[in-house]
Amino acid sequence: MTTRAPERATPPWIRPHVTALHPYVPGEQPQEEGWVKLNTNENPYLLPQVVQAVAEAAGDALQCYPDPVCTALRAGLSARYGVPPEAILCGNGSDELLTLAVRVVAGEGDRIAYPDPSYSLYETLARIQNAFPVPVPLGPSWELPVADLAAAGGRLTLVANPNAPTGTPYQLQEIETLAGSVEGLLLVDEAYVDFGGQTALPLLARHENVLVLRTMSKAFGLAGMRLGYAFGAPATITALRKVQDSYPVDRLTQVAGMVALERFDEVMANAQEIARRRDRYAGILRQRFGWKVWPSATNFLLAEPASRAASEVFAALKARRILVRHFAKARVERCLRISVGTEAEMGALVEALEGVLA
Amino acid sequence: MTTRAPERATPPWIRPHVTALHPYVPGEQPQEEGWVKLNTNENPYLLPQVVQAVAEAAGDALQCYPDPVCTALRAGLSARYGVPPEAILCGNGSDELLTLAVRVVAGEGDRIAYPDPSYSLYETLARIQNAFPVPVPLGPSWELPVADLAAAGGRLTLVANPNAPTGTPYQLQEIETLAGSVEGLLLVDEAYVDFGGQTALPLLARHENVLVLRTMSKAFGLAGMRLGYAFGAPATITALRKVQDSYPVDRLTQVAGMVALERFDEVMANAQEIARRRDRYAGILRQRFGWKVWPSATNFLLAEPASRAASEVFAALKARRILVRHFAKARVERCLRISVGTEAEMGALVEALEGVLA
Numbered sequence: 001m002t003t004r005a006p007e008r009a010t011p012p013w014i015r016p017h018v019t020a021l022h023p024y025v026p027g028e029q030p031q032e033e034g035w036v037k038l039n040t041n042e043n044p045y046l047l048p049q050v051v052q053a054v055a056e057a058a059g060d061a062l063q064c065y066p067d068p069v070c071t072a073l074r075a076g077l078s079a080r081y082g083v084p085p086e087a088i089l090c091g092n093g094s095d096e097l098l099t100l101a102v103r104v105v106a107g108e109g110d111r112i113a114y115p116d117p118s119y120s121l122y123e124t125l126a127r128i129q130n131a132f133p134v135p136v137p138l139g140p141s142w143e144l145p146v147a148d149l150a151a152a153g154g155r156l157t158l159v160a161n162p163n164a165p166t167g168t169p170y171q172l173q174e175i176e177t178l179a180g181s182v183e184g185l186l187l188v189d190e191a192y193v194d195f196g197g198q199t200a201l202p203l204l205a206r207h208e209n210v211l212v213l214r215t216m217s218k219a220f221g222l223a224g225m226r227l228g229y230a231f232g233a234p235a236t237i238t239a240l241r242k243v244q245d246s247y248p249v250d251r252l253t254q255v256a257g258m259v260a261l262e263r264f265d266e267v268m269a270n271a272q273e274i275a276r277r278r279d280r281y282a283g284i285l286r287q288r289f290g291w292k293v294w295p296s297a298t299n300f301l302l303a304e305p306a307s308r309a310a311s312e313v314f315a316a317l318k319a320r321r322i323l324v325r326h327f328a329k330a331r332v333e334r335c336l337r338i339s340v341g342t343e344a345e346m347g348a349l350v351e352a353l354e355g356v357l358a
Numbered sequence: 359m360t361t362r363a364p365e366r367a368t369p370p371w372i373r374p375h376v377t378a379l380h381p382y383v384p385g386e387q388p389q390e391e392g393w394v395k396l397n398t399n400e401n402p403y404l405l406p407q408v409v410q411a412v413a414e415a416a417g418d419a420l421q422c423y424p425d426p427v428c429t430a431l432r433a434g435l436s437a438r439y440g441v442p443p444e445a446i447l448c449g450n451g452s453d454e455l456l457t458l459a460v461r462v463v464a465g466e467g468d469r470i471a472y473p474d475p476s477y478s479l480y481e482t483l484a485r486i487q488n489a490f491p492v493p494v495p496l497g498p499s500w501e502l503p504v505a506d507l508a509a510a511g512g513r514l515t516l517v518a519n520p521n522a523p524t525g526t527p528y529q530l531q532e533i534e535t536l537a538g539s540v541e542g543l544l545l546v547d548e549a550y551v552d553f554g555g556q557t558a559l560p561l562l563a564r565h566e567n568v569l570v571l572r573t574m575s576k577a578f579g580l581a582g583m584r585l586g587y588a589f590g591a592p593a594t595i596t597a598l599r600k601v602q603d604s605y606p607v608d609r610l611t612q613v614a615g616m617v618a619l620e621r622f623d624e625v626m627a628n629a630q631e632i633a634r635r636r637d638r639y640a641g642i643l644r645q646r647f648g649w650k651v652w653p654s655a656t657n658f659l660l661a662e663p664a665s666r667a668a669s670e671v672f673a674a675l676k677a678r679r680i681l682v683r684h685f686a687k688a689r690v691e692r693c694l695r696i697s698v699g700t701e702a703e704m705g706a707l708v709e710a711l712e713g714v715l716a
Contacts, residue, residue, distance in 0.1 A: 011566060013463050013513060013542040014597045026426050026604040037422070046421040054610070055416040062412070062582040062614070063404040064395070065575070068384050092450050092584075095603040105371050107488070108466060121604070128601050130465070155371060185371040208369060217423070224420040224609035226450075239372045243486050245453040246384040246479070251582035252412070252610055256420070 017130040024124040027325050036348050038339040039323040041300050045270035046221035053259040054252050066251040073254045076261040077229055081201060086234045089241055090257070092248045094191060094215040094228030098125055100240045101211060105156040105185050106131040113154030115144060117165065117332050119189065122158045142168040142294065150181035157182045160189040162197040165327060165337040167296030172198045179207040185236065187211045194219035194271045195278070196297035201231060208233045218299060219271040220260045225253045274299050278340040284350060289357060304335045308357065316356040322349055375488045382482040385683055394706050396697040397681040399658050403628035404579035411617040412610050424609040431612045434619040435587055439559060444592045447599055448615070450606045452549060452573040452586030456483055458598045459569060463514040463543050464489040471512030473502060475523065475690050477547065480516045500526040500652065508539035515540045518547040520555040523685060523695040525654030530556045537565040543594065545569045552577035552629045553636070554655035559589060566591045576657060577629040578618045583611045632657050636698040642708060647715060662693045666715065674714040680707055
């Protein structure tokens with residue numbers, strides 16, 4: 001454009017609370033080659049059969065809209081998880097389903113409770129909706145504050161199990177107690193459950209107010225395709241679907257999800273391999289560098305360097321083209337969150353740390 | 359599940375206005391073969407080079423998150439449309455961008471104005487947000503009611519140009535007058551512009567309150583991939599991005615969009631072929647069957663059967679596995695909306711109509 005309209009800093013049509021928002025900042029996604037990327041909890045083990053199926057499906061009617069309600073994919077999820085299709089909703093990543101849950105349950109000023117520290121998107125989503133975010137501190141070793149969460153009075157309560165960025169798993173009994181004591185909807189975000197957590201799916205039969213979220217971005221290795229799903233009471237699922245866009249999941253993503261489900265045992269075997277590697281490298285970080293490493297049931301480790309500030313170690317690793325995650329946030333600012341990658345990537349990390357910490 | 363929690367019809371955590379919603383109903387998407395599908399304005403001419411590029415990209419790191427801000431794709435859009443990258447936002451179909459615009463601009467009870475009849479999703483989105491929908495009647499031949507729309511006092515005004523389901527194109531001058539007279543944001547939904555409409559992109563240089571939406575679902579033939587984009591003032595784009603999910607457009611969709619843009623001339627040549635076919639079949643419907651067919655600048659025709667009710671013709675065609683669209687809605691209930699497909703599909707339609715109307 002050769003000319004430009006005079007621009008005000010804050011156009012009056014933007015709602016004031018949106019202008020005031022600090023956006024959620026996802027981990028860096030360098031698009032060029034050559035990085036060891038241990039910062040966004042991706043999974044190196046995408047099954048080649050999934051890639052093959054997606055490539056073949058590219059020739060199949062991409063000019064036509066996808067199935068708006070993911071009928072075949074939901075049938076596959078139903079068979080795998082023992083939940084009826086009308087209790088399942090698929091979305092453009094579990095992030096979309098989190099957004100939908102907030103919009104369906106919380107109006108302006110309504111309370112949304114969640115443990116702190118946890119997935120920082122929860123607070124962002126509450127603020128986007130102009131709802132009232134209520135962070136509830138985790139215990140000293142990241143224990144779930146069940147009574148405090150219930151007392152927080154959330155119309156919506158969000159709990160990641162296992163938790164991120166701490167990696168902490170919570171017991172089904174704790175989640176059930178919480179389900180029975182919160183006033184509103186309890187959303188259990190099980191993004192990392194396949195690496196060692198306990199699922200809340202059995203609670204669906206006993207607690208109508210439980211919504212379980214899953215993603216194919218972690219154990220299934222499909223972060224690049226964007227596929228999440230929710231399991232919950234049909235009345236809740238119906239409400240979420242009413243608010244969702246018409247065609248949330250594209251044709252190829254539906255295919256990828258179905259093929260990944262068909263190979264569920266291989267997916268789980270890969271997840272277990274990552275879990276074993278996680279535990280081995282937790283030991284290495286502790287023993288070789290004297291770091292404090294928290295117990296993890298996920299595909300990442302929360303680790304506190306012994307002698308140097310986490311932010312310095314983060315920068316020194318980045319200079320060597322190794323990305324981990326550092327959160328400038330109370331209680332975790334002294335830690336790094338390190339995704340568990342391939343054996344070669346973890347070896348490169350340890351080798352780099354030997355240089356950085358020498 | 360062997361047992362089921364007792365289920366109330368309306369769980370108390372669902373916001374009352376969501377419970378009251380009637381969901382938007384998209385056109386039928388039969389997933390089996392053998393249908394002549396002229397009901398959702400898809401485009402039969404997807405370029406084979408796009409399919410090829412998507413198939414090849416399936417092998418490229420689907421386990422990694424996509425670029426959250428579509429850097430390369432926005433660069434391609436910037437070069438093609440002469441709009442700077444910071445004035446462009448990509449989304450999971452233009453439906454997602456419509457949703458974001460509503461959420462960013464309109465709070466509960468705020469007025470959202472739009473012509474009627476138009477894309478029925480506009481009313482649905484207003485109701486989802488618990489905003490106040492203000493439909494403004496089009497003129498007797500679907501003329502844009504510029505003064506009435508301005509007087510409607512929308513914090514957000516939504517105009518499809520060309521309009522759907524009428525197919526009507528509006529002049530740039532009309533859109534500019536509207537931009538200068540509405541109080542808030544004017545969203546111009548140009549989903550069909552490549553089939554013969556006038557774009558509002560030149561207004562971006564003069565009117566900060568204009569947001570132009572495009573989609574790759576129509577002229578670009580990528581409905582199955584879900585890609586839309588918005589052009590607007592950087593302050594508006596920034597606000598939309600703050601409210602958007604982190605990774606809205608998956609890796610393969612970003613590739614598809616970039617390759618389709620590189621072949622823009624071929625895409626436009628296909629769109630022009632569809633436009634010529636549209637005009638030819640408009641003539642056939644008028645002359646052979648005596649139907650009233652409205653002038654169209656889109657890839658569909660709004661046609662009023664002469665002797666039989668539109669709903670009956672719809673049903674008779676469906677029985678022959680030909681899908682067109684019928685809206686049970688005032689002023690268009692006597693009409694069918696017919697997408698322009700291949701020559702063979704349009705021939706099959708005419709042949710079927712000869713049987714149905716005999």
